[in-house]
Amino acid sequence: MIKRFLKYLFFTVGIFLLFISCERDDICPASTPTTPFLIIEFFDVAEDDQNKNVQGLSYIAENSTDTIALGTTDSIALPLNTNQNTTQFQLLSNTGDEEFENTDTITFIYEIGEVFVNRACGFKAVFRDLSAIRSIEDPASNNWIRSIRTEQLNVENEQNTHVFILH
Secondary structure, eight states: OHHHHHHHHHHHHHHHHHHHHOOOOOOOOTTSOOSOOEEEEEEOSSSTTSBOOEEEEEEEETTOOOEEEEEEESEEEEOOOSSSSEEEEEEEESTTOTTTOEEEEEEEEEEEEEEEEETTTEEEEEEEEEEEEEEOSOTTSOOSOOEEEEOOSOBOOSSSOOEEEEO
């Protein structure tokens, strides 16, 4: 009788331990913040506290031939490269208008860090010490971007604007 009771007790304890050691599936919810995009706002060069739409805005990422059309807007979100410390974009205004289309190239330079989000989502990249440089291939060209200001040195979320572009 005691042997039967001990067998039952060990079996019950074993099943109990098996169930408490199991964990729920780790699924990263879509609402969890992941690697942030770089947020850029466009401002009027004459009145630098006034947002100004860019007509026919589009961009081409480095090492790509695909033009991403955004339309008329006063802000954009761009993905930064997590495999190297620079990302380059060609920003086009008046896309599709042969007479007025204008392209400027901007290089973003940064340090990449990692932040642990949680076990389900793993790590996300953050970008620190951000700076932006506009390339001037031809000084005689009519660049549409007049000035670039880095407002946030660290790109850790998408709630803040990181870069202001005056045009």
